[in-house]
Amino acid sequence: MEEFLDNGLKKQVRRVFEDFKEPVTILVFSSASKCEYCEETIQLLKEVVALSDLLTLEEHDLDEERELASRYHVDKAPGIVIAGKQGEEIIDFGIRYYGVPAGSEFGALINDLVTVSKRESGLSEETLAFLAGLKEPVHLMVFSTPT
Protein backbone atom coordinates (compact mmCIF):
# COMPACT_ATOMS: atom_id res chain seq x y z
CA MET A 1 0.00 0.00 0.00
CA GLU A 2 1.21 3.50 -0.79
CA GLU A 3 2.06 5.72 2.17
CA PHE A 4 -0.59 8.18 3.35
CA LEU A 5 1.77 10.86 4.61
CA ASP A 6 4.05 12.59 2.14
CA ASN A 7 7.42 13.99 3.20
CA GLY A 8 6.12 17.54 3.60
CA LEU A 9 3.38 16.45 5.97
CA LYS A 10 5.74 14.18 7.91
CA LYS A 11 8.07 17.12 8.43
CA GLN A 12 5.18 19.27 9.70
CA VAL A 13 4.01 16.57 12.09
CA ARG A 14 7.56 16.00 13.39
CA ARG A 15 7.75 19.71 14.18
CA VAL A 16 4.47 19.55 16.13
CA PHE A 17 5.77 16.47 17.97
CA GLU A 18 8.77 18.43 19.24
CA ASP A 19 6.44 19.55 22.07
CA PHE A 20 6.16 15.98 23.36
CA LYS A 21 7.00 15.46 27.04
CA GLU A 22 5.72 12.06 28.22
CA PRO A 23 5.33 8.80 26.27
CA VAL A 24 1.98 8.16 24.58
CA THR A 25 0.67 4.85 23.37
CA ILE A 26 -2.03 4.22 20.80
CA LEU A 27 -4.10 1.05 21.09
CA VAL A 28 -5.93 0.14 17.92
CA PHE A 29 -8.64 -2.51 17.85
CA SER A 30 -9.38 -3.99 14.45
CA SER A 31 -11.77 -6.66 13.29
CA ALA A 32 -11.49 -9.14 10.45
CA SER A 33 -15.25 -9.02 10.02
CA LYS A 34 -17.21 -5.89 9.08
CA CYS A 35 -14.41 -3.35 9.19
CA GLU A 36 -13.98 -1.57 5.91
CA TYR A 37 -11.17 0.76 6.94
CA CYS A 38 -9.16 -1.14 9.56
CA GLU A 39 -6.22 -1.78 7.26
CA GLU A 40 -5.97 1.91 6.29
CA THR A 41 -6.30 2.98 9.91
CA ILE A 42 -3.48 0.72 11.09
CA GLN A 43 -1.20 1.84 8.28
CA LEU A 44 -1.86 5.52 8.97
CA LEU A 45 -1.17 5.03 12.70
CA LYS A 46 2.07 3.15 11.93
CA GLU A 47 3.23 6.08 9.84
CA VAL A 48 2.36 8.50 12.66
CA VAL A 49 4.10 6.60 15.47
CA ALA A 50 7.24 6.33 13.32
CA LEU A 51 7.56 10.11 13.64
CA SER A 52 8.40 10.16 17.37
CA ASP A 53 10.39 7.99 19.79
CA LEU A 54 7.82 8.78 22.47
CA LEU A 55 4.98 7.14 20.52
CA THR A 56 4.12 3.45 20.45
CA LEU A 57 1.35 1.48 18.75
CA GLU A 58 -0.36 -1.64 20.09
CA GLU A 59 -2.45 -3.63 17.66
CA HIS A 60 -5.34 -5.66 19.05
CA ASP A 61 -8.16 -7.77 17.68
CA LEU A 62 -11.64 -6.76 18.79
CA ASP A 63 -13.06 -10.24 18.19
CA GLU A 64 -10.25 -12.28 19.76
CA GLU A 65 -9.33 -9.98 22.63
CA ARG A 66 -12.79 -9.31 23.97
CA GLU A 67 -11.70 -8.97 27.57
CA LEU A 68 -9.13 -6.31 26.75
CA ALA A 69 -11.58 -4.52 24.43
CA SER A 70 -14.26 -4.43 27.11
CA ARG A 71 -11.77 -3.11 29.66
CA TYR A 72 -11.35 -0.11 27.33
CA HIS A 73 -15.09 -0.08 26.48
CA VAL A 74 -14.21 -0.53 22.80
CA ASP A 75 -17.09 -2.13 20.90
CA LYS A 76 -16.51 -1.04 17.29
CA ALA A 77 -13.67 -1.19 14.79
CA PRO A 78 -11.49 0.54 13.99
CA GLY A 79 -11.39 1.67 17.62
CA ILE A 80 -8.47 3.81 18.74
CA VAL A 81 -7.46 4.54 22.34
CA ILE A 82 -5.00 7.38 22.99
CA ALA A 83 -3.34 6.68 26.33
CA GLY A 84 -0.42 7.78 28.41
CA LYS A 85 2.42 5.44 29.21
CA GLN A 86 4.49 5.32 32.36
CA GLY A 87 7.06 2.54 32.19
CA GLU A 88 4.98 -0.50 31.24
CA GLU A 89 1.79 0.95 32.68
CA ILE A 90 -0.89 2.29 30.35
CA ILE A 91 -2.76 5.31 31.67
CA ASP A 92 -6.23 5.42 30.15
CA PHE A 93 -7.75 8.90 30.03
CA GLY A 94 -10.94 7.84 28.26
CA ILE A 95 -9.94 9.24 24.87
CA ARG A 96 -11.28 7.25 21.89
CA TYR A 97 -11.57 7.57 18.12
CA TYR A 98 -13.76 5.38 15.96
CA GLY A 99 -13.07 5.32 12.23
CA VAL A 100 -10.10 6.34 10.09
CA PRO A 101 -8.61 9.54 11.53
CA ALA A 102 -8.30 11.13 8.09
CA GLY A 103 -9.18 14.58 6.78
CA SER A 104 -9.92 17.07 9.56
CA GLU A 105 -9.78 14.24 12.10
CA PHE A 106 -6.10 13.77 11.28
CA GLY A 107 -5.22 17.21 12.62
CA ALA A 108 -7.35 16.51 15.70
CA LEU A 109 -5.49 13.25 16.28
CA ILE A 110 -2.07 14.89 16.00
CA ASN A 111 -3.11 17.61 18.46
CA ASP A 112 -4.59 15.01 20.81
CA LEU A 113 -1.28 13.16 20.87
CA VAL A 114 0.63 16.31 21.84
CA THR A 115 -1.94 17.30 24.47
CA VAL A 116 -1.87 13.84 26.05
CA SER A 117 1.92 13.85 26.00
CA LYS A 118 1.99 17.22 27.78
CA ARG A 119 -0.86 16.15 30.12
CA GLU A 120 -2.21 19.69 29.74
CA SER A 121 -5.75 20.21 28.51
CA GLY A 122 -5.59 24.00 28.27
CA LEU A 123 -9.15 24.23 29.62
CA SER A 124 -10.33 27.30 31.55
CA GLU A 125 -10.29 27.39 35.36
CA GLU A 126 -14.09 27.42 35.40
CA THR A 127 -14.24 24.23 33.33
CA LEU A 128 -11.55 22.56 35.45
CA ALA A 129 -13.49 23.42 38.62
CA PHE A 130 -16.65 21.92 37.12
CA LEU A 131 -14.80 18.74 36.10
CA ALA A 132 -13.20 18.41 39.55
CA GLY A 133 -16.67 18.50 41.11
CA LEU A 134 -18.14 15.75 38.92
CA LYS A 135 -19.60 12.83 40.83
CA GLU A 136 -21.28 10.87 38.06
CA PRO A 137 -19.69 9.38 34.94
CA VAL A 138 -20.17 11.35 31.73
CA HIS A 139 -20.10 9.73 28.31
CA LEU A 140 -19.58 11.95 25.27
CA MET A 141 -19.91 10.93 21.62
CA VAL A 142 -18.74 13.50 19.10
CA PHE A 143 -19.91 12.75 15.58
CA SER A 144 -18.01 14.36 12.74
CA THR A 145 -17.31 13.88 9.05
CA PRO A 146 -13.86 13.80 7.41
CA THR A 147 -14.25 17.02 5.42
Added chain:
Amino acid sequence: MVLAHRMALESPLIEAEAIEATEFMDLVGRHHVSGVPQTTINHGARDVVGAVPEHFLVAEIEKALKKEAGA
Protein backbone atom coordinates in the same frame (compact mmCIF):
# COMPACT_ATOMS: atom_id res chain seq x y z
CA MET B 1 -7.93 18.86 20.04
CA VAL B 2 -11.51 17.77 20.36
CA LEU B 3 -12.99 19.63 23.35
CA ALA B 4 -14.56 16.44 24.66
CA HIS B 5 -11.11 14.81 24.64
CA ARG B 6 -9.64 17.69 26.64
CA MET B 7 -12.32 17.11 29.25
CA ALA B 8 -11.61 13.38 29.29
CA LEU B 9 -7.92 14.09 29.89
CA GLU B 10 -8.79 16.12 32.98
CA SER B 11 -11.48 13.92 34.53
CA PRO B 12 -11.38 10.19 35.23
CA LEU B 13 -15.19 10.23 35.08
CA ILE B 14 -15.34 11.38 31.46
CA GLU B 15 -15.02 9.10 28.48
CA ALA B 16 -15.11 10.78 25.07
CA GLU B 17 -15.48 9.12 21.68
CA ALA B 18 -14.79 10.94 18.42
CA ILE B 19 -16.81 9.05 15.82
CA GLU B 20 -16.38 9.25 12.08
CA ALA B 21 -20.05 9.52 11.17
CA THR B 22 -19.92 8.11 7.63
CA GLU B 23 -18.36 4.85 8.86
CA PHE B 24 -20.95 4.28 11.58
CA MET B 25 -24.27 5.16 10.00
CA ASP B 26 -26.15 2.86 12.38
CA LEU B 27 -25.01 5.04 15.31
CA VAL B 28 -25.83 8.20 13.36
CA GLY B 29 -29.38 6.90 12.95
CA ARG B 30 -29.73 5.68 16.51
CA HIS B 31 -28.57 9.00 17.96
CA HIS B 32 -30.53 11.16 15.51
CA VAL B 33 -27.48 13.05 14.30
CA SER B 34 -28.85 16.00 12.35
CA GLY B 35 -25.65 17.96 11.75
CA VAL B 36 -21.95 17.65 12.49
CA PRO B 37 -20.23 18.00 14.77
CA GLN B 38 -22.84 16.67 17.15
CA THR B 39 -22.01 15.88 20.76
CA THR B 40 -24.29 13.31 22.32
CA ILE B 41 -24.15 13.39 26.12
CA ASN B 42 -24.82 10.20 28.10
CA HIS B 43 -26.28 8.32 25.15
CA GLY B 44 -28.87 10.96 24.34
CA ALA B 45 -29.68 12.71 27.64
CA ARG B 46 -28.70 15.87 25.69
CA ASP B 47 -27.52 16.49 22.13
CA VAL B 48 -25.45 19.51 21.15
CA VAL B 49 -25.18 20.37 17.47
CA GLY B 50 -22.28 22.47 16.24
CA ALA B 51 -18.80 23.30 17.47
CA VAL B 52 -19.68 25.01 20.74
CA PRO B 53 -17.50 26.91 23.22
CA GLU B 54 -16.29 25.29 26.41
CA HIS B 55 -18.76 26.94 28.81
CA PHE B 56 -21.66 25.93 26.57
CA LEU B 57 -20.70 22.26 26.62
CA VAL B 58 -20.21 22.41 30.39
CA ALA B 59 -23.74 23.83 30.78
CA GLU B 60 -25.17 21.09 28.57
CA ILE B 61 -23.42 18.38 30.60
CA GLU B 62 -24.88 19.93 33.77
CA LYS B 63 -28.36 19.86 32.21
CA ALA B 64 -27.90 16.21 31.17
CA LEU B 65 -26.85 15.21 34.69
CA LYS B 66 -29.77 17.13 36.24
CA LYS B 67 -32.19 15.48 33.85
CA GLU B 68 -30.85 12.05 34.77
CA ALA B 69 -31.11 12.84 38.47
CA GLY B 70 -34.77 13.66 37.81
CA ALA B 71 -34.39 17.27 38.95
